[in-house]
Amino acid sequence: xxxxxxxQPSPQLFFQTINAHQRTxxxxxxxxxxVFTAIGEGNTTAAEIAKRCxxxxxxxxxxxxxxTIMEMLTKQxxxxxxxxxxxxxxxxxxxxxxxxxxxxxxxxMLTDGAKHMAEAVRKGGTALENDGTVGPxxxxxxxxxxxxxxxxxxxxxxxxxxxxPNADRKLKILDIAAGHGLYGISFATNNSQAEITAxxxxxxxxxxKENAQKAGVADRYSTIEGSAFDVEFGTGYDLILLTNxxxxxDPTTCETLLRKVRAALxxxxxxxxxxxxxxxxxxxxxxxxxxxxxMLTSTPSGxxxxxxxxxxxxxxxxFSRSTFHPxxxxxxxVIISEK
Amino acid sequence: xxxxxxxQPSPQLFFQTINAHQRTxxxxxxxxxxVFTAIGEGNTTAAEIAKRCxxxxxxxxxxxxxxTIMEMLTKQxxxxxxxxxxxxxxxxxxxxxxxxxxxxxxxxMLTDGAKHMAEAVRKGGTALENDGTVGPxxxxxxxxxxxxxxxxxxxxxxxxxxxxPNADRKLKILDIAAGHGLYGISFATNNSQAEITAxxxxxxxxxxKENAQKAGVADRYSTIEGSAFDVEFGTGYDLILLTNxxxxxDPTTCETLLRKVRAALxxxxxxxxxxxxxxxxxxxxxxxxxxxxxMLTSTPSGxxxxxxxxxxxxxxxxFSRSTFHPxxxxxxxVIISEK
Numbered sequence: 001x002x003x004x005x006x007x008q009p010s011p012q013l014f015f016q017t018i019n020a021h022q023r024t025x026x027x028x029x030x031x032x033x034x035v036f037t038a039i040g041e042g043n044t045t046a047a048e049i050a051k052r053c054x055x056x057x058x059x060x061x062x063x064x065x066x067x068t069i070m071e072m073l074t075k076q077x078x079x080x081x082x083x084x085x086x087x088x089x090x091x092x093x094x095x096x097x098x099x100x101x102x103x104x105x106x107x108x109m110l111t112d113g114a115k116h117m118a119e120a121v122r123k124g125g126t127a128l129e130n131d132g133t134v135g136p137x138x139x140x141x142x143x144x145x146x147x148x149x150x151x152x153x154x155x156x157x158x159x160x161x162x163x164x165p166n167a168d169r170k171l172k173i174l175d176i177a178a179g180h181g182l183y184g185i186s187f188a189t190n191n192s193q194a195e196i197t198a199x200x201x202x203x204x205x206x207x208x209k210e211n212a213q214k215a216g217v218a219d220r221y222s223t224i225e226g227s228a229f230d231v232e233f234g235t236g237y238d239l240i241l242l243t244n245x246x247x248x249x250d251p252t253t254c255e256t257l258l259r260k261v262r263a264a265l266x267x268x269x270x271x272x273x274x275x276x277x278x279x280x281x282x283x284x285x286x287x288x289x290x291x292x293x294x295m296l297t298s299t300p301s302g303x304x305x306x307x308x309x310x311x312x313x314x315x316x317x318x319f320s321r322s323t324f325h326p327x328x329x330x331x332x333x334v335i336i337s338e339k
Numbered sequence: 340x341x342x343x344x345x346x347q348p349s350p351q352l353f354f355q356t357i358n359a360h361q362r363t364x365x366x367x368x369x370x371x372x373x374v375f376t377a378i379g380e381g382n383t384t385a386a387e388i389a390k391r392c393x394x395x396x397x398x399x400x401x402x403x404x405x406x407t408i409m410e411m412l413t414k415q416x417x418x419x420x421x422x423x424x425x426x427x428x429x430x431x432x433x434x435x436x437x438x439x440x441x442x443x444x445x446x447x448m449l450t451d452g453a454k455h456m457a458e459a460v461r462k463g464g465t466a467l468e469n470d471g472t473v474g475p476x477x478x479x480x481x482x483x484x485x486x487x488x489x490x491x492x493x494x495x496x497x498x499x500x501x502x503x504p505n506a507d508r509k510l511k512i513l514d515i516a517a518g519h520g521l522y523g524i525s526f527a528t529n530n531s532q533a534e535i536t537a538x539x540x541x542x543x544x545x546x547x548k549e550n551a552q553k554a555g556v557a558d559r560y561s562t563i564e565g566s567a568f569d570v571e572f573g574t575g576y577d578l579i580l581l582t583n584x585x586x587x588x589d590p591t592t593c594e595t596l597l598r599k600v601r602a603a604l605x606x607x608x609x610x611x612x613x614x615x616x617x618x619x620x621x622x623x624x625x626x627x628x629x630x631x632x633x634m635l636t637s638t639p640s641g642x643x644x645x646x647x648x649x650x651x652x653x654x655x656x657x658f659s660r661s662t663f664h665p666x667x668x669x670x671x672x673v674i675i676s677e678k
Contacts, residue, residue, distance in 0.1 A: 014424065017366045018444045020359040020360065022456075023356050026456055058463040061621070062632060062642075066632045084348050089348065089350055089353050105358065114360060117361075117402070121398035123395060125397075282404045292404065297364075
């Protein structure tokens, strides 16, 4: 024991990491039991929260202590309180409630992929059959469209304001793999002269159309059913949105699509890509970099691409220039590529 | 966007936590593929490590980047290196290799318990049938005895030195729920006059006896087969070891056992308890406090007890005085209770 304390090896990180699955389960349980909502309503002791959520007091104490250790709650004198993040995203009464996103993020498609990680590392792609999540018309994307919309509300508004800050001219916009449709819809609500065409599987577009209706932009919203790789886009678009799409494919496949995207743009048109973009070191920022794990385990050849890699794909597809834009406070980034 | 950046809500922690199960899977995959061992052997690029571990280069790059994000590796100029912790605990060639502990920590008994967390919170104890891990003669404890021994090597030596620093007198020691037997065995290797009697299920004691043989102390090692609650301990023990045992039971059950323990001690004898002991706030230190989640989800009424709670149990059982001893660099603590 002559080494200084800081240089003593500790099994702490091993223990935390091997048990990290408990964190996922605890968050899922807390959302299912409405713990954050109960605290937001003013229940602050384990006994009060347990009564509101119809659980044992002991179980609720253990769960709330663990949520505190995970920094999703605070605890002072036996009373729990929401953090700013929890109040914003985990209390059901908040308009930015993200609890529904667990339907997608914890769907067997994604968690089963992660469970076969060693095999995915061996193969260099998902160990799941039928190409994981990128198989044709995969039902997970309807789940995605319904579950992830709340998580996309803020980012979609930030992207629209970044790309169309003045919102003062007519825009013809193609939203590729629109999903819930929120990115296109946010351009339409941001600019009353924006007209959106959304591309996705038929069942997914039903969700997007519902959302366009709710947002009051259905009269400027049309759809093209099918795979972005197969359908006719038409031409003359001022903007083409590629949000959370390229990461599912290898660079060659991306370039094929980007050539088609470029051909559909009007002169002076721009492709707008939203992605998890790690730095060149591929380990920072941590959330963007770690996204590569989800792609490795759930797609045959997807990845979290660096800006240099994306820039090269766009250049190879004939785009003249790409620029990089962080999108705080989200954990994603925007690439704007000029035809 | 007029709020200062530090006060903007971010979905980062939600996203990290809902995906935390990937951390468990990545560590399991890295151990299965011998990634840490490969790096310890001198393979430092993704291509070199992939070749050694017979995986795709891309998959290995994604895995090693994720291990770097998790601070289990470092990365500089595309070359990965082990941290002090990884070199000590995760390289198979290290005597302190902990990889085998995943056999127990990731056994379905523990992970299935965690998967039913909401139900465990409702009940206040495991949602698994047959009382989870504390059912009679449960086979998980043979797995535990084999898998966890390496993780216990350092703590068991530290406990022996803490309790018997001079190692200069005859000691009669009872090791309750001995498991792998390492705690008792470390007292025997630390002090050549120590004689150990180990209590556990018959199949588990086979593992303990093997370990006593390997440590060269088999001639001072005897066993009592059965439940610690049922068997006759005998009397006149100088030390009775309760390592990682009390957390499986409710306080009343613990007190019943502690009365029996006290009766088996010689005058001046001591009970030595090793536990995950949270502070009174129950949220620090994080690893000891978080252990309550494993007990909630895998036992009917276990918990991570505070020192105040343990002190009360020992006092109620007739012990005169209990003292608290941290055991750095482990994440556990020792309570020494005097008859």
